[in-house]
Amino acid sequence: MIPAPFDYHAPGSLAEAIGLLQQHGDDAKVLSGGQSLLPLLKLRLASTAHLVDIGRIPGLEYIKEEGGYLKIGGRTRESALERSDVIKAKYPILHDTALVIADPLVRNRATVGGNLAHADPANDHPATMLALGAEVVAAGAGGERVIPITQFFTGIFSTALRPGEILVEIRIPAPPPRSGGAYVKLERKVGDFATAAAAAQLTIGADGKVARAGIALTSAGPTPIKATAAEQFLMGQRPDTAAIAQASKLASDAASPSADRRGSVEYKREMARVLTARALTRAVARAGGH
């Protein structure tokens, strides 16, 4: 399969890339790792007159701790996340996620920024970033602006990025002590999109009660779903089996999945419940709660 014709641009700087996007407006698409966009172009489910490859722009691939945040460059590859010692030690929810995105060959090119900006509700990073309370940094002609992840996903394949903006960084607030998170995905085989998946990130206070809860679902609706009622329920609770069961029920109530080859609506909602319970249980253990 061969994509419809386009002009290819390989800007050497962010300013040049933003200039190209402004110049071509809706006729341009940003190429990051290309592991979602190129298949869409090949299948001709998408087409573009101009492809702006941000792969030659220096300084967009990094994982660093700075100013109370974990900062991930927009073009950081999933394989870098998978191998990072900081991620393994301090952000196991992100390590969980990187390990189940597509397959190792795809992860050698796929990028974290691309996974978010593509805004496929079946992508895995959106739920983990919602659970972590991340922020996204967008660079445009007027400089940079910070978008809370809760305002980033505006619809299926749609984000708050404006035409001419590029996602350059993801910022995750460093979790306080006694925090833990997990991402649990049900897939038919390696490389498949999630039938259902759940992300949970908890902080447990010195009194043994939940001080912060982030819960989100993949493949559970037209956008990634933040399970707000489940989060609110857990606040101030001891995260025991009964509380986790109730929170998981509330999370699955927030899901509005659609039926497809991977399962019926009822099955997917039930899996959202089961996977949320598993993610919460693992998050509690990692937070040192049990």
Next chain:
Amino acid sequence: MSKHNIRVTINGVPHEAQVDARLLLVHFLRDQLQMTGTHIGCDTTHCGACTVVVDLEPVKSCTMLAVQADGAAIITVEGLERDGKLHPLQEGFCQEHGLQCGFCTPGMLMTAYGLLSQTDRPSEAEIRHAISGNLCRCTGYVNIVKSIQYAAALPR
């Protein structure tokens, strides 16, 4: 459609070529350079038959533009054998019956090549993880894993 002059090194040999913007790396290798060792299987980023090593990392060449490879060092299955002597991985696939129809083999070999260049003696679990993006419809993978273990035990 824009055209681009690219320079790539393939199996140690420098190449310069003009490519259409939309030309995929796998088509550049197979159609423009007549290097047909790299296979096209699913063409939808699932099967891994088109795997080549780009700048030391195995990637699916059906999901990369040739122009994106400008400046890169690429290794394909044709680059494994040296002076008529099979690479230890190829030797392993022969000795351990790591292929039946052989269609997935170039991709399996290149993924394994990428693995062995980063991990000297991978465990069975590491091998199975590494090849999880390469589909084989014949072998059930057991002999492929053995083949890679065979190569990992040889001096390279």
